[in-house]
Amino acid sequence: MRSLHHCPAPAKLNLFLHVVGRRADGYHLLQSVFQLIDRSDTLHFDLRDDERIVRTNEVPGVPEEQDLIVRALRLLQAQYRRRHGRLPPGIEVTVEKILPMGGGLGGGSSDAATALMAANHLWQAGLTQQELMDVGLPLGADIPFFLFGQAAFVEGVGEALQPVPGPDCWYVVVEPGVSVPTPAIFSAPDLTRDTRPVTIADFSSSLAVSGRQLSFGKNDLQDVAERLFPPVAEAVAWLGSYGEARMTGSGACVFCAFSGERDADQVLAQVPGKWKAWKAQSLGSHPMKSLLQINEL
Ligand SMILES: C[C@](O)(CO)[C@H](O)COP(=O)(O)OP(=O)(O)OC[C@H]1O[C@@H](n2ccc(N)nc2=O)[C@H](O)[C@@H]1O
Numbered sequence: 636m637r638s639l640h641h642c643p644a645p646a647k648l649n650l651f652l653h654v655v656g657r658r659a660d661g662y663h664l665l666q667s668v669f670q671l672i673d674r675s676d677t678l679h680f681d682l683r684d685d686e687r688i689v690r691t692n693e694v695p696g697v698p699e700e701q702d703l704i705v706r707a708l709r710l711l712q713a714q715y716r717r718r719h720g721r722l723p724p725g726i727e728v729t730v731e732k733i734l735p736m737g738g739g740l741g742g743g744s745s746d747a748a749t750a751l752m753a754a755n756h757l758w759q760a761g762l763t764q765q766e767l768m769d770v771g772l773p774l775g776a777d778i779p780f781f782l783f784g785q786a787a788f789v790e791g792v793g794e795a796l797q798p799v800p801g802p803d804c805w806y807v808v809v810e811p812g813v814s815v816p817t818p819a820i821f822s823a824p825d826l827t828r829d830t831r832p833v834t835i836a837d838f839s840s841s842l843a844v845s846g847r848q849l850s851f852g853k854n855d856l857q858d859v860a861e862r863l864f865p866p867v868a869e870a871v872a873w874l875g876s877y878g879e880a881r882m883t884g885s886g887a888c889v890f891c892a893f894s895g896e897r898d899a900d901q902v903l904a905q906v907p908g909k910w911k912a913w914k915a916q917s918l919g920s921h922p923m924k925s926l927l928q929i930n931e932l
């Protein structure tokens with residue numbers, strides 16, 4: 636096989652996100668439930684006759700050399716060489732981006748995870764899911780989750796994952812029109828860094844009782860993001876009149892859960908024109924797993 640076209644790189648939502656401590660190197664220890672949703676960037680991959688990794692299109696704000704896709708493919712190429720003693724063929728990648736950058740939806744990390752899955756397949760490199768996660772983690776804390784490929788209770792800085800039953804629901808997501816740089820949130824002096832640790836059972840039992848995943852916990856990054864980026868606060872206030880509205884990741888996007896598509900549509904119809912907003916459904920598993928028939932889970 637020489638190409639893989641129309642490969643989805645889905646977004647994630649952080650159903651809650653607690654900061655429970657800090658490592659010696661300054662990175663924050665988190666607890667979160669990550670949920671995949673069916674709103675995705677789309678990537679196309681073609682093997683080349685030489686050994687270069689090339690992105691064919693411009694991505695505004697992301698030079699080719701900094702693109703997590705290109706960097707992930709180069710790391711995997713180097714790993715392949717260590718195993719097989721030679722470089723695999725180069726890859727040409729085309730990216731159709733719809734996920735906003737600095738949106739808290741994990742777009743860049745998801746693109747990189749999809750690229751690792753696609754290249755592992757095209758090169759028949761034979762890395763296991765765990766080995767791909769080890770390649771991806773240094774590039775982005777969310778990359779292991781996307782490779783894991785299902786709703787997960789995530790700890791550490793993103794490397795410790797356990798599957799959780801993901802609730803089956805619809806989400807309305809509002810893009811407040813700002814890009815939030817993750818470091819600005821984590822470096823804020825007033826960030827809550829000592830939330831009491833919870834267990835996966837605490838989360839699961841709250842779901843069983845309420846059927847509403849958003850009733851559990853909070854996003855500890857939200858107060859700082861709302862203070863530094865007022866459009867985030869505005870979107871939370873607006874969406875909050877329809878249910879419990881919460882920010883995902885380090886922002887900027889804000890979401891609210893609904894049990895039916897019709898409820899989501901009714902809210903979408905009311906969204907003020909200054910914001911982009913859309914609905915999405917929770918995904919049980921990563922669509923690349925079925926596309927590539929990966930049965931590791
Ligand atoms: C908050 C989340 O969006 C949850 O999904 C992610 O953990 C963020 O992960 P990410 O986008 O890969 O973050 P990066 O862009 O690598 O991090 C930027 C900066 O944020 C800080 N950072 C990030 C993640 C973390 N657990 N602790 C941190 O203190 C670090 O100073 C880091 O240099």
Ligand SMILES: Nc1ncnc2c1ncn2[C@@H]1O[C@H](COP(=O)(O)OP(=O)(O)OP(=O)(O)O)[C@@H](O)[C@H]1O
Nearest residue numbers: 702703736737738739740741742743744746777884
């Ligand atoms: N393929 C890519 N797509 C998007 N951003 C990329 C990509 N490669 C590198 N980046 C860089 O990563 C930054 C964060 O982008 P991303 O879309 O992952 O943000 P995010 O959704 O806030 O992520 P997170 O939830 O992990 O904080 C961008 O501002 C950009 O500089």
